[in-house]
Amino acid sequence: MSNRHFERVLQKNKLCGICFKSYNNLSQHLKVSHTVRNQEERCLLLKYGSARHYGQLTCPICDKANLARLDKHLIDLHDIQNFKDRIPVMRQAKRAEIKKKLAAIRMSNPPIPMVSALDTGPDLDNTGSDNGKAESSSASFR
Numbered sequence: 001m002s003n004r005h006f007e008r009v010l011q012k013n014k015l016c017g018i019c020f021k022s023y024n025n026l027s028q029h030l031k032v033s034h035t036v037r038n039q040e041e042r043c044l045l046l047k048y049g050s051a052r053h054y055g056q057l058t059c060p061i062c063d064k065a066n067l068a069r070l071d072k073h074l075i076d077l078h079d080i081q082n083f084k085d086r087i088p089v090m091r092q093a094k095r096a097e098i099k100k101k102l103a104a105i106r107m108s109n110p111p112i113p114m115v116s117a118l119d120t121g122p123d124l125d126n127t128g129s130d131n132g133k134a135e136s137s138s139a140s141f142r
């Protein structure tokens with residue numbers, strides 16, 4: 001019976017793009033734990049957390065850019081009929097767009113320094129799953 005509740009909790013949880021753990025209140029977490037003071041950065045990290053992006057996407061499979069409807073493209077060109085199979089691909093594409101925007105902010109030399117390093121690191125394909133081991137490899141970055 002509590003299964004449904006559990007699902008809702010999962011949906012609410014957002015992935016932190018800095019420590020790659022899920023948080024219910026990501027906004028608060030970014031402020032308190034990582035002191036992300038750059039508002040633009042925080043806004044993008046929130047979008048990254050829920051993999052939310054409105055606009056055109058690039059297909060992660062064939063690199064076709066400017067797709068207004070990636071979901072349709074995945075069905076028509078890659079024959080991914082199952083909605084569940086499309087979710088991770090869509091998520092990857094959306095997060096790739098958000099990374100590009102973070103990179104753009106970094107390029108502009110923001111007055112408030114950025115905390116995250118999503119756009120500078122290697123692509124983490126398994127960000128959806130909880131991986132505690134990945135931390136040590138990225139810790140040596142600085």
Ligand SMILES: [Zn+2]
Nearest residue numbers: 016018019020
């Ligand atoms: Zn975090």
Ligand SMILES: [Zn+2]
Nearest residue numbers: 059061062064
């Ligand atoms: Zn494609």
